[in-house]
Amino acid sequence: MANIPENLRYSKDHEWVLVSGDVASIGITDYAQSSLGDVVYVDLPRAGDKFGTHEAFGSVESVKAVSEIFTPVAGEVVEVNDGLNDTPEKVNNDPYGDAWFIKVKMENPGEADAMLSSEEYDEYLSSNA
Amino acid sequence: MDAKLMAEVELKTTPLNKAHRELGGKMVDFGGWDMPVQYTAGVIEEHMRTRTAAGLFDVSHMGEIWVEGVDAIAFVNGLTTNDATKLADGQAHYSALTNENGGVVDDLLVYRFGAEKLLLVVNAATTEKDWDWITSHTNNEAVTLTNASADYCQIAVQGPKALGILQQLTETPLDEIKYYWFTTGKVDGVESIISRTGYTGEDGFEVYANAEFAEQLWNKILDTGNFGEPDGILPAGLAARNTLRLESAMSLYGHELADDISPLEAGLGWITKLQKGDFIGRDALITQKEAGPSRKLVGFEMTDRGIARDGFDVYISDKKVGVVTSGSPAPFLKKNIGLAFLPPQFANIGQEIKIDIRGKHLAAVVVETPFYRRQK
Numbered sequence: 001m002a003n004i005p006e007n008l009r010y011s012k013d014h015e016w017v018l019v020s021g022d023v024a025s026i027g028i029t030d031y032a033q034s035s036l037g038d039v040v041y042v043d044l045p046r047a048g049d050k051f052g053t054h055e056a057f058g059s060v061e062s063v064k065a066v067s068e069i070f071t072p073v074a075g076e077v078v079e080v081n082d083g084l085n086d087t088p089e090k091v092n093n094d095p096y097g098d099a100w101f102i103k104v105k106m107e108n109p110g111e112a113d114a115m116l117s118s119e120e121y122d123e124y125l126s127s128n129a
Numbered sequence: 130m131d132a133k134l135m136a137e138v139e140l141k142t143t144p145l146n147k148a149h150r151e152l153g154g155k156m157v158d159f160g161g162w163d164m165p166v167q168y169t170a171g172v173i174e175e176h177m178r179t180r181t182a183a184g185l186f187d188v189s190h191m192g193e194i195w196v197e198g199v200d201a202i203a204f205v206n207g208l209t210t211n212d213a214t215k216l217a218d219g220q221a222h223y224s225a226l227t228n229e230n231g232g233v234v235d236d237l238l239v240y241r242f243g244a245e246k247l248l249l250v251v252n253a254a255t256t257e258k259d260w261d262w263i264t265s266h267t268n269n270e271a272v273t274l275t276n277a278s279a280d281y282c283q284i285a286v287q288g289p290k291a292l293g294i295l296q297q298l299t300e301t302p303l304d305e306i307k308y309y310w311f312t313t314g315k316v317d318g319v320e321s322i323i324s325r326t327g328y329t330g331e332d333g334f335e336v337y338a339n340a341e342f343a344e345q346l347w348n349k350i351l352d353t354g355n356f357g358e359p360d361g362i363l364p365a366g367l368a369a370r371n372t373l374r375l376e377s378a379m380s381l382y383g384h385e386l387a388d389d390i391s392p393l394e395a396g397l398g399w400i401t402k403l404q405k406g407d408f409i410g411r412d413a414l415i416t417q418k419e420a421g422p423s424r425k426l427v428g429f430e431m432t433d434r435g436i437a438r439d440g441f442d443v444y445i446s447d448k449k450v451g452v453v454t455s456g457s458p459a460p461f462l463k464k465n466i467g468l469a470f471l472p473p474q475f476a477n478i479g480q481e482i483k484i485d486i487r488g489k490h491l492a493a494v495v496v497e498t499p500f501y502r503r504q505k
Contacts, residue, residue: 037155037166037368038173040458041436059487061436063172063458064368066487092171 002031002125005096009112010121011072013054016096022109024073025100028060028091031125033099036062039091042084044101049077051104053111058101060091073111075104143189144282144343152364159367160254162190167366175365176372176460179329180503183288183354184365184373188328188335189343192256192278194249194263200270201247205239208266210392210414212405216241221309221324223400226251226259227410231391231417235259236382238326240311248322250283252382266409282343286350286362287333287373289503294354294362295334299323303334317349328370330377330501376459378428378468378498384439384454385426385468394422394470396498424451425476428498429484431465433491437484443469444483444490450475453484459500466500467493 008016014032018025033039041061051057051071058069080102084090090099106112116124140163149156154165165187167175178184196205206213211224220241226234235255240248251259260276267274286295296303301314301323311324322337338346354362365373371381380386385395392401393414403415431437437456442449456467467484475482478497483490 038171063372066438
């Protein structure tokens, strides 16, 4: 069973968001990393880049597959987890911790509230995955 | 979904399907077969373990076709590019079925059991196509053809420990079997064909036996190979099989080989014996060889950060010149590598190329193949 922490919000594209004030940390879920398999490459934007809601901001590649990653919330990138360049396997090992991808200063800090709760995401996985 | 649709999407299974699921295999549709793409260890570990210890692969989905009769060798020689008259009893070779245009219907192994008995081992997804092709090209020869694909399981034990593991299960002296030779013998008491072949670039064996013994052999080899120990054997899925063959620059049908790709273009001149006498596609291949093929298969490695994938375009000086046939990270070499077709004037070692990776043109360089060669 996929691990789905209760304190996060989720997208149907399998991103998670951790909100702290008006800043959202974004990563991919345990389900997503498990589906991809061994992650070997992460392509991320730069601090200062701006994205709307549901824009592709980067990609994550496993040995077998490549997957785009989307912004669940709109805003400006304030921090990038550059360490993932050298240790992409963290996406597999610690998807909700060390392997956050970017932090975004949200345009509309309420936007994350509209995302799926852990329960809703769990239900979504059960019915769609 | 109604019953009719269900029937249409039902996947074929090998006799090891249950074993894969019990081992945590992540099952995928591979050319109509329900096969494990990886197990719980993951593709990188499965790949590395095959290079450093041993990997166990279920290749029971491959097709087996017997050709028997007085004309068996002549018949196969008329369908395939390699020279089947050169095989000795107990010897096998890599070959290709070609069409009239010199394109590849399939690549295959030809095993000689006797002057009147050959076994063709063909790709899973093309077994029906090959069977139709072969049976439609009989012409009053004295041959009996048998599609025995469902009767056999095929299990590949590959890696530096493969011989030591398998030897514990058979009295057949395995070190006496040379590369691309085979014998029949008992493995764990089960009558088997033991072939020193593989698709990983490692030493190893492929064992063919009656399908009903598949689970027994599979589990016995895992136990004997200390599955579960850090340096023990690991079951390995299709993803590792693909990265292992790619590091060794072996062709995969549907990628480097296809109905409209000739063996000469794909770098298989060494199995294309144009002087051996007539075979289907020979005239077209002779013409192509005299004119020089219009494209050549090359190996490349990425010099920029990025991973080339199958189907990506290749550019030189902003002009599209070719296409990637297989591209992937190479777990053992820790590089991003691939195979691509290029016009012959660019198919030289050291040629700098660009790969279009989702709109970015990233640098790569043509290198020698195989990318990986085991230390003997």
